[in-house]
Amino acid sequence: MKILVALDGFDAAFNALRTACHIAQKTYSQITAFHVNKGQEYTAEETGWVSLTEKISAELETLGHKVINKAYEIGKSFGIPIEGIISYGIPANELLKYTDAHGIIKLIAMGHSSKGKGTQEFVESTTRIIAAGSRAPVFVTSSEIDIRKILIAVDNSEVSGRVASFGGNFAKLLGAELSIISVVPDAEAMISEYRQIAEVPNIERHIKESEKDLNEIAERAISNATVTLNSIGIDAATMIKKGNPSEEIIAEAGYYDLLIVGAKQKPAHEKLSRIANKLFNLQTTNTIFVQ
Numbered sequence: 001m002k003i004l005v006a007l008d009g010f011d012a013a014f015n016a017l018r019t020a021c022h023i024a025q026k027t028y029s030q031i032t033a034f035h036v037n038k039g040q041e042y043t044a045e046e047t048g049w050v051s052l053t054e055k056i057s058a059e060l061e062t063l064g065h066k067v068i069n070k071a072y073e074i075g076k077s078f079g080i081p082i083e084g085i086i087s088y089g090i091p092a093n094e095l096l097k098y099t100d101a102h103g104i105i106k107l108i109a110m111g112h113s114s115k116g117k118g119t120q121e122f123v124e125s126t127t128r129i130i131a132a133g134s135r136a137p138v139f140v141t142s143s144e145i146d147i148r149k150i151l152i153a154v155d156n157s158e159v160s161g162r163v164a165s166f167g168g169n170f171a172k173l174l175g176a177e178l179s180i181i182s183v184v185p186d187a188e189a190m191i192s193e194y195r196q197i198a199e200v201p202n203i204e205r206h207i208k209e210s211e212k213d214l215n216e217i218a219e220r221a222i223s224n225a226t227v228t229l230n231s232i233g234i235d236a237a238t239m240i241k242k243g244n245p246s247e248e249i250i251a252e253a254g255y256y257d258l259l260i261v262g263a264k265q266k267p268a269h270e271k272l273s274r275i276a277n278k279l280f281n282l283q284t285t286n287t288i289f290v291q
Contacts, residue, residue: 001029012111012142021078033071036091092129141286151256159262164225182218183245263289
């Protein structure tokens, strides 16, 4: 397995590299540290001064080499050789282009956006763009972690099968404990939202029927994931919870080192799923987003 670690020079990204090194020690993976020099964005037209453009370009070039040299040092401390690459252009574009051209990249590791909490709803971060557009799973963290306990979240979406398959194989490689969660949305709360718009006749019957259907969906999601995991020799604890899916999953993930979820409801969708957006906004959970 080859892991591509995107480095922007911030602590979160270097912690993502350290976690990638922990993974590499257990899986014998290779690591490529990838830094993008954004100097091309600062043209003379943008800055208004040729000399300023040249100065920014030189400073970014120096930064790039410092970032890669630090990556070498981190790898050395783990006994892991690091391949360093500096690319030029727009970070998200360069990362996706490199990943598409190198099919052996099986995982991309990144830090949470350096833009910080609260900006995510208004600013499209590189991390968010990669999670939505990458063919390879994307691991997002701001912490150095040694993964021992993994939680995978499944529902009735198309991507859940791939979440279970990737999660099972990843846990097997790491020798990690694995659990599965599926959440039954609160039918009464859902219908209550509709009641704010219009009257719902026979409300009690609707709630009862909806809860039955939603429970069956969650049980089926757990059953399908269990079959997938059993086929690769993995036994996992299972749980079904009731409430707001994003809130329940994120709360449960607090007891684990890593959460694995689907990035989008369907591969053809351009937008991230609700829980993916929630996770990016919070920036508190170590997560792998599977396409």
